[in-house]
Amino acid sequence: MTGNAPGIPIARATGATRHQQIAFLVMAGFFILAPVVIYPVFLMKLMCFALFACAFNLLIGYVGLLSFGHAMFFGIAGYATAHSAKVWGFTPELAILFGTASAGVLGLLVGLLAIRRLGIYFAMITLALAQMVFFFCLQAPFTGGEDGIQAVPRGRLFGVFDLSEAKAMYPFVLAIFLGGFLLIYRIVHSPFGQVLKAIRENESRAVSLGYDVDRYKLLAFVLSATLAGLAGGTKSLVFQLASLTDVHWTMSGEVVLMSLVGGLGTIFGPVVGAAVIITMQNYLAQLGAWVTVVQGIVFVVCVLAFRRGIIGEIGHALKKPL
């Protein structure tokens, strides 16, 4: 099986084009200036989810594997960070590192189990393993079950800067987001990324060229999981809360939606997709169950008529990858 996935756009791994540089500056500029007019906690939430979606997109856009259980990395890191900050008194950067590392370890375990399968089977096994993680989190004493881990202290960054005010927390989250984003960009536009692309386009040929395909896919999977964990750990410090919602399979579905709306396999797509979905959830939250309906409609419309997603369409119109 070659593992080709016709229909899911393949991103081109070339050097940063001028369009991409402009887009990056626009994005960074937005996040730097926006807190003046937009509620900073909302923006921080957005950045965390954007990073999560970018990490997810690394797997689907560049390796061609649809993981339907990515919430497990996001959520486990959230719990690990919350626990280490609250119970062990870690400073925020160590707590987030711990969370990220936990997600990485989980990613390795899951990856070892899942990577040999392809397509639908891969999606199903990630979904099933994510369910196991969910039930583990439901019952393990340290997660607080339905209550979650509450009142997580933000602590002092490097032991010096008090992060409890949004004014201090915001630059920290911004740095993490931009750092993570650039890291993903770098991964994609590297020799490693080129091999991934080769595997994506014709796996058997890559094998015949001597590449250990499974090792590459596993590494990509672990990277994706780790970065999703970075997003999850940061989020639990922003909201000072880690809960079961973060490991539930609907969260996995949401991150798929964000990437789909923004544009699978594009660099900036997940960020835009996350922005759209989170904003929609915020404004429609008062309407309760309508959010689910609207999300479903967006899914259906995107799959039927709008497969390239927002950034994908823009990129297609400009004939440049974004």
Add this chain to the structure above:
Amino acid sequence: MKRKLISTLVGAALAVGAGAASAQISDGMIKIGVMSDMSSLYADIGGPGSTLAAKMAVEDFGAAKKGMKVEVVSADHQNKADVGSSVARQWYDVDKVDAIFDVPNSAVALAINQLTREKGKAFIDSGAASSDLTGKACSPNTVHWTYDTWMLANGTGTAIVKTGGDSWFFLTSDYAFGHALERDTEAAVLKNGGKVLGKVRHPLNTQDFSSFLLQAQSSKAKVIGLANAGGDTINSVKQAAEFGIVKGGQSLAGMLVFLSDVHGLGLDKAQGLVFTETFYWDLNDQTRAWAKRFAAANNGKYPTMVHAGVYAGVLHYLKAIEAIKTDDGTKVIEQMKKTPTDDPLFGKGTIRADGRKIHPAYLVEVKKPSESKGPYDYYKIRATIPAEQAFRPLAEGGCPLVK
């Protein structure tokens, strides 16, 4: 049929921290936020009915005539602690909400409790069960109205053992709330000379209780304690009827049952169920009058004790503001503790130093279909537990506010 009520504007505003406490009503307006589960498990227990109760309280208080401007807004926490705390954060930081009411669901309530304390606002909870709200998580900014797990466990457990139900088997919802309920009820049963023959934990939101009920049946315990709530309780009772448990001689004790649950089950399935509540619409003329007004505006659905708690809580809150002329959260809660309460629903009562509102509790039994004479005529009052005995003694809670 639910009503979707208008809720807050999510505006774009500067997120500057709240200013220092002022000796007047902040921005000239008292903004009350009713946060509940508007669309799922607890929507009938709290939900839009709670918003209605709050509005009725504002009207009955006569705010307009006293020159006080009061606004009621509402939001859905969807039973998720992160949604609830995000909304609360936005309410406090951006929308200038002064106090939050209702919040069924202990996980959300604990999160809001923490947040309210940080921001110096006020939180009057009438929906959640966790006795930690007045125990180790107690706060000078929180009042816990209506009920809690200790009261339920003690009220129901003690009363049932005293009437002969001395061997128990627990069917427990496998999360913090269920465990707390089981633990407190077991303690009450043992204290009164009863025995616990076994327990089984089921996952939250279980559809099928057949295997757990089978275990309960084979234990031959006289009483099967349902340490769960909402849909799980309804399913357990329904399926217990199917398996002939009550016909086989065992009785069911619901640890947390509301009027709306009984209505959903129907009297033929729910008859004989024994549990504790702190409000029933048919207690006296005042409660009846209020309930009829409520039902008329609520599609004919009668109020649960949670709704009553919201109404009474808002009334007392507004009275406190009227007295001290400021809506600073910490000060208002302090005033609420200083003044005895008096409302048509719970009668006279007090709020203790740990934030616990004290009022009598009632052990009720669900009527048989033949005994019910009108809509929502569901309960027989078996016993009244006086206020001082109904709730956990002040010293035992582990609340740091209690010296």
Add this chain to the structure above:
Amino acid sequence: MEIFGIPTQALFGQLLIGLINGSFYALLSLGLAVIFGLLNIINFTHGAQYMLGAFVAYLLLNKLGIGYWWSLLLAPIIVGATGVVIERLMLSKLYKLDHLYGLLLTFGLALIIQGVFRNEYGSAGQPYAMPEQLSGGRNLGFMFLPNYRAWVIVASLVVCLSTWYVIEKTKLGSYLRAATENPQLVQAFGINVPRMITLTYGFGVGLAGLAGVMAAPIYQVSPQMGADLIIVVFAVVVIGGMGSIMGAIITGFGLGIIEGLTKVFYPEASNTVIFIIMAIVLLIRPAGLFGTQK
């Protein structure tokens, strides 16, 4: 007498209950297996269609006074019809693309259906009366078996085995199986392949609706009833082998029994045991116990 510390009476009781649950798993995974095996579509909407079946039965009873026995017939047809519409209007456009898009589409549809019903009815669940003829039960000695639950086992076995028979042993079934392997060739023989596909999808969806009607009297009719169940059913289908009809049936019943046993010996794991088994099976036999790699 005791086996591993559990009295045999209790054990048999739990096994029987496991069999009952297994009946639902089997019915649902049968529908999924038919749809995937023959059409290569992952029908994430299956859980929502199961819920639809229950709600249609509920509405038929409360709005039109149509009782359980008629609903057993009507509800699957109505739900199956909605399936046909979905297939014609939306799914058929995705056949040329990666199968994952089908998964995403059905996922989105599931969200829509569930959201609409949650809006209308809240999550609390509606009661549905047990049909007169099936209420009550008999005391088997080791447990009290409600008649309705016995009926579920019987009905489910009948439906599963007849479906298997039609697909594996009849001419119609062989056309269907041939059409999935080589649609052009079969079409060249004059068989209307697209229509067969549509009807097959409708049939699989109808099976979900049937399971929903059967669930209505014993479980609450609630918009959430399919949401978590669907993932378990996926696991069942994956373990059984995604294309295998008999595999889905056997695994469905088998897993119900295993889950029942787990509830006796180690209840905390009863949620996860199915996924653990699935992970193990996928490692050893990736195509499932009865499946063939496609």
